[in-house]
Amino acid sequence: MAAMKPKSANNSLVPAISMPSVKPLSLPSVSSSAKAPKPKLPGMSPASTKDPVKTAEQLKNPRPKKPKIEVLKVESNGQWMLKADSSSSTLTAKTPELPVAKPHVVNASSGGFGYGHHTPEQDQLVHGINFNSAKPINDGIGNAMWMKSNSHPHDVVVKNASLHPNRQERGHIGPDNLDSAKREVLFHNMARDFFGMGKYVPTTAGFSHGDDNYSAQKKVEGVSHPKLVDQPTGKALQFENPNHAKTIADLHDSGELHKLAIMDNIMGNHDRHRKNYMLSDKGPGLHLIDNGTSFDYVNFDPRNVSHFHESAKSDHINGMGKKDDQLHPEAKKWLLNLDPKKAAEAFTNHSYQQNSKHVKGFMKRLKSLQDQVKKGSYGNVERLLSNNRLSSGPMHEHHSKKETT
Numbered sequence: 462m463a464a465m466k467p468k469s470a471n472n473s474l475v476p477a478i479s480m481p482s483v484k485p486l487s488l489p490s491v492s493s494s495a496k497a498p499k500p501k502l503p504g505m506s507p508a509s510t511k512d513p514v515k516t517a518e519q520l521k522n523p524r525p526k527k528p529k530i531e532v533l534k535v536e537s538n539g540q541w542m543l544k545a546d547s548s549s550s551t552l553t554a555k556t557p558e559l560p561v562a563k564p565h566v567v568n569a570s571s572g573g574f575g576y577g578h579h580t581p582e583q584d585q586l587v588h589g590i591n592f593n594s595a596k597p598i599n600d601g602i603g604n605a606m607w608m609k610s611n612s613h614p615h616d617v618v619v620k621n622a623s624l625h626p627n628r629q630e631r632g633h634i635g636p637d638n639l640d641s642a643k644r645e646v647l648f649h650n651m652a653r654d655f656f657g658m659g660k661y662v663p664t665t666a667g668f669s670h671g672d673d674n675y676s677a678q679k680k681v682e683g684v685s686h687p688k689l690v691d692q693p694t695g696k697a698l699q700f701e702n703p704n705h706a707k708t709i710a711d712l713h714d715s716g717e718l719h720k721l722a723i724m725d726n727i728m729g730n731h732d733r734h735r736k737n738y739m740l741s742d743k744g745p746g747l748h749l750i751d752n753g754t755s756f757d758y759v760n761f762d763p764r765n766v767s768h769f770h771e772s773a774k775s776d777h778i779n780g781m782g783k784k785d786d787q788l789h790p791e792a793k794k795w796l797l798n799l800d801p802k803k804a805a806e807a808f809t810n811h812s813y814q815q816n817s818k819h820v821k822g823f824m825k826r827l828k829s830l831q832d833q834v835k836k837g838s839y840g841n842v843e844r845l846l847s848n849n850r851l852s853s854g855p856m857h858e859h860h861s862k863k864e865t866t
Contacts, residue, residue: 565591565592565593565670566589566590566591566592566593566611567587567588567589567590567591567610567668567670568588568589569584569585569587569588569668570588579666582664583664583665583666584666585612585613586610586612586613586617586664586666586677586679587610587617587666587667587668587677588610588611588612588613589609589610589611589612589613590608590609590610590617590619590668590677591608591609591610591611592608592670594607594608594609595607595608595619596608598618604620604621604622604623604624604625604626604641605618605619605620606618606619606620607619607680608677610677613679615679615680615682616680617677617678617679617680618677618678618679618680618750619675619676619677620641620642620645620675620676620678620753621642621673621674621675622640622641622642622643622673622674622675622676622753623640623672623673623674625640625641625753628640628641630760631754631757631760632757632759632760639756639817639819640674641676641753641754642667642674642675642676642753643667643674644752644753644754644755644756645665645667645676645678645752645753645755646665646666646667646676647755647756647811647813648662648665648728648730648752648755648756649662649663649664649665649752650807650811651728651804651807651808651811652724652728652749654807654810654811655799655803655804655807656720656724656799657795658720658721658724660744660745661717661721661745661747661748661749662748662749662752663678663679663680663681663748663750664678664679665677665678665679665752676753678750681739681741681748683741683742683743684739684740684741684748685702685739685740685741686735686736686738686739686740687700687702687705687709687735687738687739687740687769687772688700688701688702688735689701689778692779697777698777698778698779699778699779699780700778700779700780702740703780704740704742705740706778706779706780706781707780708740708741708742708746708747709740709747709769709772709773709780709781710773710780710781710783711746712746712747712769712773713770713773713783714783715789715791716789716790716791716792716795717747717792718767718769718770718773719770719785719788719789719792719842720791720792720795720796721747721749721767721769721770722767722769722770722842722846723792723796723830723846725749725755725767726767726826726830726846726849726850727823727826727827727830728755728756728823729755729756729757729758729819729822729823729826730752730754730755730756730757731754731757731760731850732751732754732755733749733767733768733769734768735768735772736751737749737750737751737752737768738750738768738769747769756819756822756823758818758819758822758823758825758826767846770785770842773785774843785841785842785843786841787841787842788834788839788842788845793834796830796831796834797831797834797835799827799831801824801827801828804823804824804827805820805824808820808823826849829849830845830849833845833848833849
């Protein structure tokens with residue numbers, strides 16, 4: 462019997478089992494500074510990074526209702542409030558607020574001036590004036606005080622019009638309501654815009670605070686009131702500061718004193734005693750202050766008319782004794798060139814009506830002075846100014862006699 466040959470593997474009754482190939486896991490490289498993420502295993506979802514507490518709340522209420530919102534209240538200052546339904550708390554929100562000046566601090570951009578147009582210099586003078594820094598001025602002026610301004614480097618002289626002395630008899634209370642604050646600013650503006658003499662009047666501005674009107678005037682550095690003292694020999698008096706005598710003499714000789722005296726006359730200022738002007742060694746040399754009684758065409762106090770002009774003529778003051786037989790040629794030319802139409806325009810630009818008694822008084826005096834000078838029949842300057850007061854009312858003395866000697 463022949464020997465049996467073994468069958469090949471392909472002919473085997475039991476098929477061969479092939480092992481599945483397993484791909485080795487590929488792990489990402491992990492830096493030393495970072496934590497290695499958990500490997501993603503085949504057939505498994507990655508671990509959730511959500512907060513399990515929040516996830517559970519979402520599963521409980523997958524579609525929460527939005528709270529009903531309605532406007533609860535709108536305040537006058539712009540604040541508004543929202544009201545939600547009973548399941549949510551009350552919500553509030555504020556509209557953006559504009560910067561507002563602190564109480565007792567003047568804000569130039571908030572309005573309330575109303576005394577004519579302010580230049581940037583005038584706005585800067587009053588902006589930031591702080592009433593908390595007020596200090597009374599101890600020279601007998603009850604309504605004046607020093608104040609600080611955030612936008613001005615020096616002190617500012619601030620005066621409350623409601624405390625101005627003699628305001629009732631001076632006509633500051635009446636139909637036109639031209640109080641001393643408005644008069645101060647109008648004097649400054651007309652001196653600058655019409656007469657061309659603004660350099661002699663410190664910057665003056667006005668503002669309202671509470672129920673009162675105020676004027677603010679720039680403090681001029683290096684100035685002082687003229688003071689007369691006895692001298693041992695010679696004439697009876699002399700200026701305590703010898704430079705003051707030279708300043709007055711120079712201004713007289715150039716015709717500027719005549720111009721200033723005429724300007725005071727036309728603007729109805731009869732209160733120019735030595736406390737109401739100051740002198741300095743440097744230009745312009747003379748500074749007209751305290752102009753709150755100007756535009757008074759009823760009352761007249763002859764003792765206080767342009768006192769700096771009277772000082773120049775006085776034979777009793779050393780360095781003075783100037784003669785005023787005729788109006789200075791420069792002052793005469795200046796006066797006759799003042800155009801009444803431009804004066805009317807200036808008043809209109811500063812919001813004053815042409816039928817105002819103050820504007821009428823101004824125009825009447827201007828025309829009268831020009832007519833007298835054209836005719837040449839006025840005599841001397843002193844008589845010219847005295848005749849041109851055009852006053853029909855009583856004389857009211859505003860200051861004591863000892864202040865005007």
